[in-house]
Amino acid sequence: MEVTALSNAKVGSAGVVESIDLPEEVSHHLAHLGFLPGTSVEVLRRAPAGDPRVYRIDGVEVGLRNETAKHIYLRLNAEDTGEAA
């Protein structure tokens, strides 16, 4: 059960949001899209240029730049832990 930045998680891996280290205004917006500690999130795909990437959280698909995703930490699910190192 490894904690990593969302931007470091591989496409296809999934985990649970651990913490979010972003300004109040941004984290508030993200919270209403489902980015809250305890919610499960999946790295769905990358945009063709590699960044932003698309995350599936609580049934919704959200595109985030890596510069934002690197401040969101998640605890990877057991089966994904090995790959994400």
Next chain:
Amino acid sequence: MSCHAPAEELVQEVPEPVVPGAKKRFRTVALIGPPNCGKSTLFNRLTGMRQKVANYPGVTVEHHSGKMKSIGRSDLTLIDLPGIYSLATYSEDARVAVEVLTGKMPGVPVPDCVLLVLDSTHMNRQLMLAAPVFSIGLPTLVLLNMSDQLEARGGKIDTLALAKELGHPVALISAAQGKNLDVIPEFLLRAGSKEDDGLRPVQLPILQSAASCRTWATQVTGRTKYQAPQAALWTRRLDSVLLHRVWGPLVFLAVVFAVFQVVFTIGQPLSDGMGTLLTSWGAKAALVLPDNWLRLLLRDGLWNGVQSVLVFLPQILLLFLFIGILEDSGYLARAALIADRVMRAIGLNGKAFIPLLSAYACAVPAIMATRTIENKRERLATIMVAPFMTCSARLPIYTLIIAAFIPNEKFLGGVIGLRAMVMLSLYGLGFLAALITAKMLNSSVMKASAAPFILELPQYRWPTVQSLTLRLYDRGMLFLKKAGTVILGVTFLVWVFSVLPIHGGQFSDIATSMIGRLGHWIEPVLRPLGFNWKIGIGLLSSIVAREVIVGTLGTLYGMDPATHAVGLQAALRHDMTLGGAIALVVFFAFAMQCTSTLAVVRRETNSWKLPALQFAYMTVVAYVAALVTNQVIIHLF
């Protein structure tokens, strides 16, 4: 129209509530919901085509309101509040919503009740808005929208249990299909009376905390046994192609190309045809009028001005149809995701891509389309650069000058023409100016902000005819009204100054008129650019709209005895140097010769500051660039 049928079923005059102890009559209903919940579709369903669009005083947030005619309640005004996730006042949109709901918005009556629209396919997230809305204390009907999608993908909601949990009536509807909308007039009737619906207020979570609202929402959906629907398979499948590393950008480029094709291959002939039609109408109408000053004013003054705007309507409507299809289908969000990387390099957001693309047809719809950019500074930066894109109003003067001054030479076995190359370089010049301006704004005044790129990717959907029609109607009317009034006013003034003063009951010649004297007066400033006084007047008149210069020059050279027998191209060749001619198109590549754009920038930003700055900046850039062009050409040839 078939899509109106469900609404018509509801049109039955609802009698005044005669329930004993009826409260004061309802007048105002507020419609609120998170972004992408289908709120606008519902608003259109309830109000039909008749809606008013205005800006709230002091803010850039748009205010839509309309009478609830489609459900037989023309006595009720429905106010469409901006789409928001919460009432926490981080954004201008949320501040507006709170002020309207609490009756603190000047000029907007306090709502008597609220229709809260939520997307039934994402209840955990959507319910987070319910708590703060309930806390306002107005009678509220919770409308769980998109029931068709929920059912199709195997989701379930117990509306009765949910109503008890929320303490407010709940109904499952489909705004897109017009299903179950009769709950709305029923609610409005009941809420206006003191009749007891058996629902009691419930304990609400801590409203300031998103986490607390979320926990509450999850508990509510858990207790009412909400079953979220399956993921939309088609969206996944389509995205694996449309966001594919290779296919994604290819489809994207094809879409960009298609937009150009629409504007140039279909839109241009339509605009030309419209121009011919309008000219012939004007000529016919002129025959009926007596040959006096009134005919001159109506035909040469007002009709020509209005016509120069109207000819762009087909192109603008086509563009909005195109953008509407892209947006409603969900592709626009994907396009923004793909474009984000490139846009970021110049300090803009991926969402600026579509507005900038449509600016190639006209900056007015482009600036209106910047509404999708939530970040204010990025939105202003996009508004600043959009008018540099080569809009279709520049084409008449480009075509005229190129045809008159550039020889029709071909290179590479006739594949590349010199004229086409000059035209392309003018497009490139505008794009370069936009790029440099964006970069400059980013590194100084509008430093890249902390607000990040957060983009919700909605599911793919078929755009509905009703939604597209309304969009075209809405934007078309806005374009005609806002731009039309300004154009009409300025055209009138230009005409008046071109015939005054009156000597012995006769209008002045244009050369001795006030505008002619103004032309001679400004000539010294324009001579280094290679422009004479007639071009000067052309420039002044084209502040109204770029294409006006062609008409003005036609009139001026037509009235001049030395050139009146030859065509406009020959007249220009006789009267201008190559340097001056090229300087003229370079001037047009950069200058803000468009009152419609200035008016729409004012409307969108609610102040004259930005349009004034934009006008000054673009005129200075245009002047310097034209000066350099003319001087360089003089010294080279």
